[in-house]
Amino acid sequence: MALDRLKSVAQHVTGTLPPPHPFDPLSNAEIEAAVQIIRQQYGQLHYNAITLKEPLKKEMLRWLENPSIPRPVRIADVVVVAPGGKVIEGWVDLKAGKVTKWLSLEGVQPLNRLPWRIYRLLSMFAGKIQRSSNNVRLVVFQQKICTKSIVIALMYYRPHMDDSQYSFPLDFCPIFDAAKQEIIHIDIPEIRRPVNKAKPNNYHVDAIEKEGGYRTDIKPINITQPEGVSFKVEGRVIDWQNWKVHVGFNYKEGIVLNNITYNDKGTERPIFYRLSLAEMVVPYGNPEHPHQRKHAFDLGEYGGGYMTNSLSLGCDCKGAIHYMDAAFVNKAGDSTTIKNAICIHEEDAGILFKHTDFRDDSVVVTRGHGTVQLEIKLTGILNTYAMNPGEDTKGWGTEVYPGVNAHNHQHLFCLRIDPNIDGPNNTVFQVDATQGAGEVGSKENPFGNAFYAKRTKYSTVKEATSDYNGATSRTWDMCNTNKLNPHSHKPVSYKLVSREVPGLLPKEGFLVWKRAGFARHAVHVTKYDDEQLYPAGRHVPQTSGEPSRGIPEWIADAILSA
Template sequence: MASTTTATLPHPFDPLCPLQIEKAASIVRKAHGQLAYNAISLLEPRKKEMQAWLESPDTAPRPPRLVEVVCVGKCGSVFDGIVDLGKEEVTVWNKLEGVQPILTLEDLVNTEIYVRKDPKVIEQCGILGIPKEDMHKVYVDPWTIGYDERFGNNIRLQQALMYYRQDVDDCQYAFPLDFIPIVNTLTGEVIHIDIPEVRRPLNKIPSNYFPKHIAEDAKAKGKEGDGYRTDLKPINITQPDGVSFKMDGNYIEWQNWRMHIGFNYKEGIVLHDISLNDDGTRRSLFYRMSLSEMNVPYGNPERPHQRKHAFDLGEYGGGYMTNSLALGCDCKGAIHYLDAHFPNKAGAGTVIKNAICIHEEDSGLAFKHSDFRDNSLIVTRARKLVISQIFTAANYEYCIYWYFHIDGTIQLEIKLSGILNTFPMHPDEDTKGWGTQVHPGVNAHNHQHLFCLRMDPQLDGPKNTIVQVDSAPSPHPVGSPENPYGNGFYAKRQRYTNVQEAMSDYESSTTRTWDITNEAKLHPYSKKPASYKLVSRECPKLLAQPGSLVWKRAGFTHHNIHVTPYADDQLYPAGKHVPQTSGEPSLGLPQWIDEAKDTPIDNADVVLWHTFGLTHFPAPEDFPVMPVEPFSLLLRPRNFWLRNPVLDVRPSFVKSPSDVLKGASTPGGLADKMSALAFGAESTRVDLDDEKKPAPGSCCLN
């Protein structure tokens, strides 16, 4: 992924390449000896320095190439450092106390190895009927432990969610085990096992999804063939003339859009310097945009399930867990891929091929109008640019799609798939409403998926204001001079001037939205400020109660909207190092809000934080593998363009009134048919499908 816009120097936003990763590790090794590398990633330039360079790259100083490094010592000590690649020196080095950094793939793999060999675990498996010689059939989902007051945060721990496979191709989540080992990942020891007071048996009935099982199911039902549907015909997506976008390193230009595509180990895709070309004038929209955190709290209050509230970005990393995407499977069409590079434990650069997929898709109608009077018609189809990644967090898949539409709309869509987290149950057990039996002996607990979108707006400049917009009836009663018939309604607007009043939630009764505005940039017609409207309606509240463990740790979920003054190092709303935090004191967004309580946020350089997502009550249809469940939000330009910005997109079909007049000798249009029906012509039949066929003299454009 790390690329260059010149022959020698990477763009300051470009992620690190393998050589830069290894150079940073060698600089740290020379200064501080042998360490295990948890993270080696670009430390983004300070915003003021970067903005100055973006505006004048030929004259302004180039921001230094800095690298953030997180290391773990042999005894578990954690170090945060900054390396200056140009100076080839470690400029910052701090030893942290009571902090555990992000879990790596090596941590996850090793946990399963440790658990399978542990005598206490082998004993518990034997109690459930799994013999010692079958321990290779026992599987572990290594989860962050969240926070457990018995163990604190000075030891690097994971909890191991246990499963079994009778057959190598079985879905292990149909065979959950009822105990949870706690593993010290530094020493490889199982230090404790949580065992329920009431033991649950190991399920014996499989539920599977691989081809051989689909064929077996079909055979059991007396069907022929491999069990797959035969009536789905191929859909081919082709672009014989190639793609419409252009790549210059990690910058992309497409249909007036221009932006830099970055990637890091924690957030995954990071978009910088997003702008639009407005009739020759490039207008800035966002300095930076990313999914900065997410939390998945589970709703079973029985111990130890209270620990299940994973921060999938802050504790595992959306970059570290990203998939290598495959053409024809994850992506279809003419695809441009970007790779991602990360360090291994020894500090060597590794690659995830095809980490980001970039392509175009048809997006339905852009606009259409048909006039019943004269049978004129215009149809223009839309298109969108797709920038996507998919990451796997143990059992779940998160499919992240950034859509950029030709009218200037930004859409973020997330699709959930993968497999439910499961726990065993007795066939007649009462789930108490905390979960659902999705398969005999298999309980899937209620849970939420709460994402935090971090937006650093720069709408026509650095000074922006966030405005809450509610649809509201007129305050004046029926019969009043202002509202004589009682039908008046308007958009009620509230400017946020400080961080306290900006803490707000979605309100469905008023179809609440939020405008990112530049009050100095007024539209010449509407006299309203240029804006980008956040339209987001899937905004569940955190259902864990105030004072609960997850409530204290996930302060960003307390409201759907927060606004803070910009600060360079305020990127992660649950804090930089999330594993095993207790939430006391509050880290991340609550801390920053408290620090900024007297700082104005209107007409200022601000960051808008938006928490959205869904609440999942599992059902049998979600098992053994879950059909994708999508949800999305929009950022739409309002009072930004002079008029409809896609009028210059070539129509798919057009027949103007003058075209109709020229073809007056071809009767039978919609208006003629409607008129004939009105006067009772028995032989005239209205067939709207006729209007889809190009008539003589019409203009049909591809």
């Protein structure tokens, strides 16, 4: 099987099969080819990630301009853990069939591949508590990272193996040393909180059936496209209503959109070079030890791609769907596939405009939509902690079920936007709805009604380090100042509208503030750099925030324009 795949890579290379688009994620065959090449040279390793090393932008723009020149070479970007725990970053040139970088990193922990890590820790912990209980399989935990190689485990009890453990938080937290691979301490609070006796509260099918079953009064809504869909997909490029976009995917960010263009009456105009959700942090707001440690980087520590699961028609998505799979490497170096990781479909977005002529009541209605928009749904379960009957949460949490305290938390997302508005030389302006100068009665504003969209050009990254201002309905325009709209004579622009942007609530100097530098402000603008993909750094687990990785490094002393 692996050999078949290696053969298919060879076919790509020799031109027997159509070559992948340079933005395409590595195929299963390419992943296994990379592993073969590494194995020959370095033997047995634990694979943390193998993903496409995206082509240099300069090189890629050249190829997009003229696809008849040779394509950028396919390179696999590899993170492995060597025996002894050393983390290594490597590149494999898939055309040359050789390793072109092999870098051993100091003081770095790779991203957590949750399931196997949980089991490993669980079995160790089981050994520790087996003496007092033979019900160990019913105790589960989630890990949270605090400082270097130390892991705090949040413990839960399950009355039955299929009960939701989040209704039964336990009050103690084992501390695990990942370097020594052992539990070094158990945090036991001064105030003990025995596990609650509440009735299990489950969402799974069996439990719902037992409580009277699912509702039967809801009729199906069918969404069909009997003549087919209006988009075409060639390889991973979607062509839809004059828009084109390449859909990539990696283990960390999940979906990556590249080379978004709009065909403006025959002219293909570039709009974005790359869009992705690049990082996310969830700080918790309970100051009581050890809960201050609780925070998570869902992308940097766990991987948005790795956390993806298969989508199924009628449950996750409705309508006429085009699916794309995702390919990863597992710990042993085999390639794995998540079927239907991405769903592409059309939705009716309602009316675009409706105009009525009052003379004859004639009406023109159009439907449609033209916005690139990210919608995130938080459909998880609350992270919970134990509480005693009648205990005061002191405002740091909410009792969501008897004996269950859901601590306050934020979700802060970091969208990485690489605009390409009619070309790569773009400028960002801050736009604020602003009253005109002069009070009522003044010469320049005699009636006081003057207002305008105040545009502030960002010339330095310091100026561009900005927050949302609700009072001015602040937006950000990404502009190509070398190309003016023929009517308005203003630069062609794409506007960033991002209004759900609370500040980072933990204070300056605290661990989360140091580690999640990207979350200190709503918007940062930096000059393009091929290496700057990860707003909280590439290897996020166990970082101390000293120095703060990612955006704080990039903005330290940079300017945007000469």
